[in-house]
Amino acid sequence: MILTEFDYARPAGLDEALALLSGTRGARILAGGQSLLPDLRSGADSARLLVDIRRLADLRGTGRTPDGRHVRIGALTTLADLAADQLVLAEAPELAAAARSNGDPQVRNLGTVGGNLAAAGRATDLPVAAIAADAVVELAGPGGRTTLPAEEFAAGTAPAGQVLTALLLPAAGPAAAFEKSADRATRYPVCATAVRITADGPRIAVTGATPAPCACAGWRTGCAGARTAPKPYSRPSAPNPGSCSSPGAAPRPNTSATSRESSPPERCRGPSGPSPDRPTTGPARAPHGGVE
Amino acid sequence: MIAPTVGGSFGTKGYLYPDMPLVLLLSKALGRPVKWVDTRTGLMNSTVQGRDHRQHVTLAGTRDGRITAVRCTSYANLGAYPSTIGPGVATALMGRSISGMYDIDAAFCEVYAAFTNTVSLGAQRGSGRAEAAFLMERLVDRYASEIGMDPAAVRRKNLVPKEKFPYDNGLGWTYDSGNYQLNFDKAIELSGYADMSARKAEARTRGKRLGVGIATYVAICGVGPSTRMSQEGMLGGTWESANIRVHPTGEVTVTVGSASTGQSHGTVFAQVAADELGIDPETVQVHEGDTQKAPYGQGTYGSRSYSMAAPAVALTARKLKAKLVRAGAVFLGVPEDKVVYEGGAIHEEGNPENTKTFAELAMAMWYGWGLPPEIEPALDETTHFDPPDFNYPFGTHVAVVEIDELTGETEVVAYTAVDDAGNIGNPKIVQGQIEGSIVHGLGQALLEVAEYDENGRLVSADLGHYALPRAADVPFFALDKTVTPSPHNPLGAKGAGEIATVPPAAAVVNAVVDALSDLGVRHIDMPLTPEKVWRRLRGESQ
Numbered sequence: 001m002i003l004t005e006f007d008y009a010r011p012a013g014l015d016e017a018l019a020l021l022s023g024t025r026g027a028r029i030l031a032g033g034q035s036l037l038p039d040l041r042s043g044a045d046s047a048r049l050l051v052d053i054r055r056l057a058d059l060r061g062t063g064r065t066p067d068g069r070h071v072r073i074g075a076l077t078t079l080a081d082l083a084a085d086q087l088v089l090a091e092a093p094e095l096a097a098a099a100r101s102n103g104d105p106q107v108r109n110l111g112t113v114g115g116n117l118a119a120a121g122r123a124t125d126l127p128v129a130a131i132a133a134d135a136v137v138e139l140a141g142p143g144g145r146t147t148l149p150a151e152e153f154a155a156g157t158a159p160a161g162q163v164l165t166a167l168l169l170p171a172a173g174p175a176a177a178f179e180k181s182a183d184r185a186t187r188y189p190v191c192a193t194a195v196r197i198t199a200d201g202p203r204i205a206v207t208g209a210t211p212a213p214c215a216c217a218g219w220r221t222g223c224a225g226a227r228t229a230p231k232p233y234s235r236p237s238a239p240n241p242g243s244c245s246s247p248g249a250a251p252r253p254n255t256s257a258t259s260r261e262s263s264p265p266e267r268c269r270g271p272s273g274p275s276p277d278r279p280t281t282g283p284a285r286a287p288h289g290g291v292e
Numbered sequence: 293m294i295a296p297t298v299g300g301s302f303g304t305k306g307y308l309y310p311d312m313p314l315v316l317l318l319s320k321a322l323g324r325p326v327k328w329v330d331t332r333t334g335l336m337n338s339t340v341q342g343r344d345h346r347q348h349v350t351l352a353g354t355r356d357g358r359i360t361a362v363r364c365t366s367y368a369n370l371g372a373y374p375s376t377i378g379p380g381v382a383t384a385l386m387g388r389s390i391s392g393m394y395d396i397d398a399a400f401c402e403v404y405a406a407f408t409n410t411v412s413l414g415a416q417r418g419s420g421r422a423e424a425a426f427l428m429e430r431l432v433d434r435y436a437s438e439i440g441m442d443p444a445a446v447r448r449k450n451l452v453p454k455e456k457f458p459y460d461n462g463l464g465w466t467y468d469s470g471n472y473q474l475n476f477d478k479a480i481e482l483s484g485y486a487d488m489s490a491r492k493a494e495a496r497t498r499g500k501r502l503g504v505g506i507a508t509y510v511a512i513c514g515v516g517p518s519t520r521m522s523q524e525g526m527l528g529g530t531w532e533s534a535n536i537r538v539h540p541t542g543e544v545t546v547t548v549g550s551a552s553t554g555q556s557h558g559t560v561f562a563q564v565a566a567d568e569l570g571i572d573p574e575t576v577q578v579h580e581g582d583t584q585k586a587p588y589g590q591g592t593y594g595s596r597s598y599s600m601a602a603p604a605v606a607l608t609a610r611k612l613k614a615k616l617v618r619a620g621a622v623f624l625g626v627p628e629d630k631v632v633y634e635g636g637a638i639h640e641e642g643n644p645e646n647t648k649t650f651a652e653l654a655m656a657m658w659y660g661w662g663l664p665p666e667i668e669p670a671l672d673e674t675t676h677f678d679p680p681d682f683n684y685p686f687g688t689h690v691a692v693v694e695i696d697e698l699t700g701e702t703e704v705v706a707y708t709a710v711d712d713a714g715n716i717g718n719p720k721i722v723q724g725q726i727e728g729s730i731v732h733g734l735g736q737a738l739l740e741v742a743e744y745d746e747n748g749r750l751v752s753a754d755l756g757h758y759a760l761p762r763a764a765d766v767p768f769f770a771l772d773k774t775v776t777p778s779p780h781n782p783l784g785a786k787g788a789g790e791i792a793t794v795p796p797a798a799a800v801v802n803a804v805v806d807a808l809s810d811l812g813v814r815h816i817d818m819p820l821t822p823e824k825v826w827r828r829l830r831g832e833s834q
Contacts, residue, residue, distance in 0.1 A: 181699050181822065184739050185759035190822070 002040045010052040014140055014163065017053050022142055022161040024049045029163060031076055034103070034111040035119040059114070059165055062087050073167045075114030079103070079126075082113055091171040094194045097178035098129035103187060114164040117153060123188040126167075127154040127213040129178050132194035132205035135169040151205075154213050172196055181208075295581040301553035302732070303415030303790070304339050306593040307376040311338075336753040340378065340414025341742050344369040345386065345403075345423050351431045352398075355439055357446045361398035364390055364427060370405045371412035378413040379405055384524050385420025385512070388464040392428045393472045393508045393686060394450040399462050409748045415593065417732050418793030421511040429507040429798035433805065434814065443506055443802070444480055451476060451508075465512055467684045468778050468786075475712050475774045476508060479688035482770050483708035488692075500694040502705075503807025507689050507795035513787020514599040514683035514780065531678035532596070533587040534604035536565060536612060538671035540658035542651030544569070544576045546608075549589015550601045551581040555789055556721045557597065563718060564602045564783070568609030570636035571650050587674050595685075595787030598717050603781040604677040610782075611673040616653055619667050623648055623656055683778040685786035687711035689730075691799035695807050700826025702804055704734055707796075708770040714778045714786035723771060726792040730769055733796025735761040741819050759819075 006026075011017040021027045026048030028036055039045035053059065059076040062085050071091050073082065082088055083099040102125035103111060116126040117137060130137075130150035137153045139146050141162035148158055150167070158164075175197035181190045189208030196203045207213035298305065311328050319326040330338070345366045352361040368382035387401035416422075432450075436443040451472040452459050459467040484491075488504045495502035515521060518529040533549035546565050548557065558578045566573035580586055589601070613633050620638040621628040630641045639647035648656070660669025692706035709730060716722050739759035743752040752758040777784025797818060804820050805813055813828050 181701060183759075184765070186756050 002037075003043065004040070004046045006040075006047045007049045008052065009049060010055055012055055014056055014058070014165070017051055017056065017163055018140065018142055018161070020049065020051045021163070027051055029053055032078065032111040032115045034107050034115060035122060036115075053163065064171070065168065069171055071169045071171055073113055073169070075112060075117075075164045075166055077113045079108040079111045079113070079116060080105070083108065091173065092129075092133055092169050092176065093172075093174055094132060094176040094178040094196060095126065095129045095169065098125040098180075098192070098194065101125050101178065101180050101182070101187075101192075113167055117150070117167065118164060123208055125178075125180065125189060125192060125207075128189075128192050128205045128207040129194040130154075130167060130169065131213055131215050132196045132203050133169045133172065133176070134196075134198075134203060135167055137164055138166040138168060139163065140165045151213070151215055170198075172198070293583045295551050298551065298553045298581075301593065302417040303342065303419055303593065305553060306591060307340060307414060309338065332755065333753045336758065337411060337750050339411070340375045340416070341371070341411045342414065342416025342419055343423055343736070344410075344413060345382070345427075347423075347427050349427055349431055351435050353435055353439070357436070357439060357441045357449045359394055359396050359432070359435065359446075359450045362390060362396055362400070362428070362431070363398075364401040366401065366403045366423075366427075368403050368405050369408050369410060369413060371408060371410045373407075373412050374405075375412040375414040377415060380525060381415050381419045382413060384464070386423045388461075389421045389424035389510065389512060390428055391461050391463060392425055392510050393447075393452060393470075393476075394428070394432075395452040395456065395459075396450070396462070401463060410744060411742065411750065417729065417790040418511065421509065422733070422736075422794045422797060425507060425509040425511075425794045426798045426801075429509075429795065430801060430815065433505070433802045437809070437814075444485060447506060447508060448473070448476060465510075465684065466681060467510060468681060468780055469714075469776045470510075470684065470686055470712070471774060471776050472508070472686060475686065475710055476688045478772055478774060479690055479708055479710035480506075482710065482772055483690035483692070483706070485690060491692075495694055499697050501697060501807040503693050503695070503803040503805070503809075505691045505693070505799045505802025505804070505806055507691075507798035507802060508687070509689075509791070509794040510684050510686045511595075511787065511791040511794045512682050512684055513595040513791065514679060514778070515594045515596050516600075516679070517681050518678050520681065528590075529678070530590055531676050532600035532604050533589045533674065533676045534561070534601060534608050535587050535672070535674040536605070536608045538612065538654045538657070540655050542571070542575065542649070542654040544571065545579060546576060546605055547579045547586045548601050548605065549580075549587045550592045550597050551589075552597075553592055555592055555597055555725075556718065557592075557601075560598065560717045560721060561602060561605050564605045565609050568606050569613065569650065570634065572636075587676070595789040595791060597789075599683050599714070599778065599781050599783070599785040599787055600677060600679070602717060602785060603679070603783050604675045606782050607677060608673045608675040611675065612671055615667070615671065615673070616657075619657060619663060620648065620653065622662060622664065622667070623653070677781070679780045681780050683714065683780050683786040685711065685713045685788065685791045687791065687795065689792070689795040689799045691796065691803045693800060693803040693807060695804065695825055695829070696822075697829060700822040700824070700829055702738060702800075702820050702822070702825055704738075704765075704800060704803075705767055706770065707734075707767055707799075708772075709792055710772045710774060711788075711792055712774040712776050712786070713788035713791060714776060715784040716773070716775070716788065717783070717785065722788045725789045726771060727769060729790055729792035730796050731761050731766050733793045734766055734800060735759075737797040737800035737818055737820060738765075739819050739821075 009020050011020060028047040028050055030036060030050045030052045031054060059074045061077060062073045065072050071087060079099040079102055083096050088096045116124045135150040136147040137150055139148060139158060139162040178194045180192035183190050191209040192207050194205050204216040315326050315328045345368050347364060347366045349364045353359040370378050382405055383403045387403050390401050391399045432446055433443050436446040454471045457467060457469050492502045516530040518531055521530045535547045537545045544565060546561050548561060557580060561578045562573045562576035565576050617631045617633055618628055620631045624640050624646050626640045631638050632641050636650040637647055657669060657671050663669055688710050690708040691704055694703050694705050707730060711726055739761055745751050778786045808828055816824055
């Protein structure tokens with residue numbers, strides 16, 4: 001049961017959606033609802049307006065970009081469709097595997113690519129695969145369309161009031177993989193790793209074991225660069241160096257008795273350099289402007 | 293009281309919880325209906341929790357594998373308040389069960405109950421017996437390793453011989469019947485135990501450590517003989533009841549005093565009545581859960597319905613049959629000893645033409661015409677069944693696990709269960725109960741734990757923080773059974789619903805310790821999370 005009152009709008013076009021988002025305080029994007037609705041029920045979020053973008057058919061489906069070198073995935077594509085998409089299976093198999101591993105069939109049938117990327121604070125599975133693939137997200141805002149590297153988007157650097165419209169990945173062929181050790185209660189990654197072999201060498205990204213999904217430092221020379229002096233893994237109360245450069249980042253316990261959101265938002269050193277802290281609580285997620 | 297369809301109890305719903313009298317009190321005070329709705333987190337903080345012993349045990353045995361004595365001192369956490377039956381679960385049910393399938397000359401157990409600030413302790417599927425089996429089966433593995441014998445050989449050597457039944461286990465239980473050797477050998481063979489060395493070597497080539505663990509058990513069920521239960525401190529009868537009413541059409545209504553929490557009473561009791569009366573089960577309806585209409589009963593818990601309520605149904609049907617034979621003599625015009633009841637009809641012995649169907653008899657009895665004064669009209673009988681003693685199902689389970697050497701993740705790759713619940717009513721239903729029970733036990737071994745923080749707050753208070761096993765977490769099970777009828781009820785039945793929850797935790801921990809034994813690992817406390825196993829793989833102590 002959702003105890004707070006809110007308005008509901010179902011815009012027919014992107015411009016209308018953007019107008020609603022920028023014109024209303026407490027506006028939230030509703031797509032698959034797999035993060036937003038539980039937050040509304042639990043009281044973690046109190047939206048004033050739900051902007052249901054599910055009628056924006058342009059945001060659904062996959063295809064190649066005109067130059068043929070990228071795969072474009074519409075933000076409203078469901079995880080189930082993504083996991084079974086022939087183009088994605090051929091050109092971004094790590095992303096398809098991440099989609100297949102995320103949640104359960106009900107979540108995958110409703111959850112969307114955009115929502116999954118925007119809900120990175122919940123340790124979803126797509127961001128790490130997108131980061132390893134050197135993907136960018138396409139954002140539509142009042143000022144037009146922009147792109148942002150997936151890792152920066154996962155770090156929460158996108159300005160508010162935007163709609164995530166698509167994920168763009170370089171086509172890779174089969175030289176990519178995704179593996180996850182899942183929390184047995186939530187199926188969130190205790191550690192998930194995505195690897196993509198590129199002409200420059202392997203790109204590796206990690207999530208779960210790190211406070212935010214991030215590319216391994218030194219991936220250009222192979223990930224060993226990030227692991228030259230790993231300290232031993234320590235209990236959750238103590239700092240966990242892992243492959244992340246930030247001190248004081250707590251690892252997630254196996255059955256996440258401490259929720260991820262309680263960890264201090266630390267950043268990993270990634271190829272894009274330091275990024276600001278990522279907002280991690282429910283209401284603060286909305287400024288991502290991502291599809292929820 | 294009317295209890296409509298109630299979801300699974302698994303031990304936790306046979307309690308007087310504080311909200312129950314509160315709702316009644318409020319309803320009386322307000323003069324209006326009152327409804328109680330709880331949240332998942334509220335329920336996690338109030339529903340009884342299970343297990344939670346600190347057990348200190350010593351086992352004595354000879355160098356050639358004969359167990360001579362076992363002594364246990366256990367401290368049981370009752371939580372903040374004693375629940376309806378928590379103290380009995382922690383003490384008698386656990387303590388009297390520790391010797392399991394083994395013939396041990398000197399067995400002793402004492403349990404101290406402790407009050408703490410946790411949620412109250414109560415019954416959880418397999419309660420008491422699972423704690424006992426875990427203790428004994430871990431201990432047997434330790435003993436086997438100490439004397440350098442195969443754990444299967446040690447177990448085989450100590451099983452209660454079948455000629456010793458009824459067997460007094462020296463701790464307060466008298467096992468009714470059993471053929472433990474047959475059961476044990478069947479499980480060991482079915483599990484492919486002899487090939488495990490080759491499988492271990494093959495697993496190592498894949499970066500996995502394979503381990504095999506055995507657990508046997510005896511699980512007292514059939515609560516119960518009322519007088520015996522009073523000696524355990526039960527304040528009240530523990531018999532069970534059934535009424536059968538035959539309608540003039542020949543249709544039958546069975547009304548039982550117990551109420552289902554998912555045990556398929558409607559199917560099983562109809563089958564029992566139909567089998568006894570020789571009629572089509574489709575013509576039998578089962579009613580329960582309304583105290584205004586049902587005979588007094590004691591409830592469904594402790595795997596008791598099929599060995600307590602079903603016998604009441606069977607005995608009631610037999611009363612009806614006997615009455616139909618007496619009345620049939622009148623209707624057929626022959627002496628009573630010439631009346632044959634067969635296939636849902638009566639006929640004159642040697643003259644099958646002189647016959648009356650069940651429906652004809654039902655109508656005739658409803659009219660009551662021509663009956664002698666000693667035969668009452670109508671067909672409506674009730675039985676209250678109180679058995680002479682408990683019944684003791686048993687079994688042998690074998691778990692095979694593979695541990696990922698990199699991540700410490702434990703996967704149960706094979707699971708064999710050979711259980712003996714005496715004569716079984718509906719094999720499909722029992723198979724479902726066995727499968728569910730094993731999954732439940734695997735959850736205890738690998739996933740489930742009530743975690744409290746330093747302030748005593750329950751942090752595993754929702755399903756995002758309390759891991760339950762799912763279908764993908766378990767393998768397909770290899771299931772078989774042996775059948776040793778109980779002498780203590782007319783169906784030869786033993787409890788079934790929870791029994792297979794008793795051994796899996798011990799079997800899985802035995803298997804994991806087996807897989808890590810060359811690292812010097814002797815024990816790991818449940819649940820066997822990847823982190824705990826990973827640390828042991830790296831030589832850290834517990």
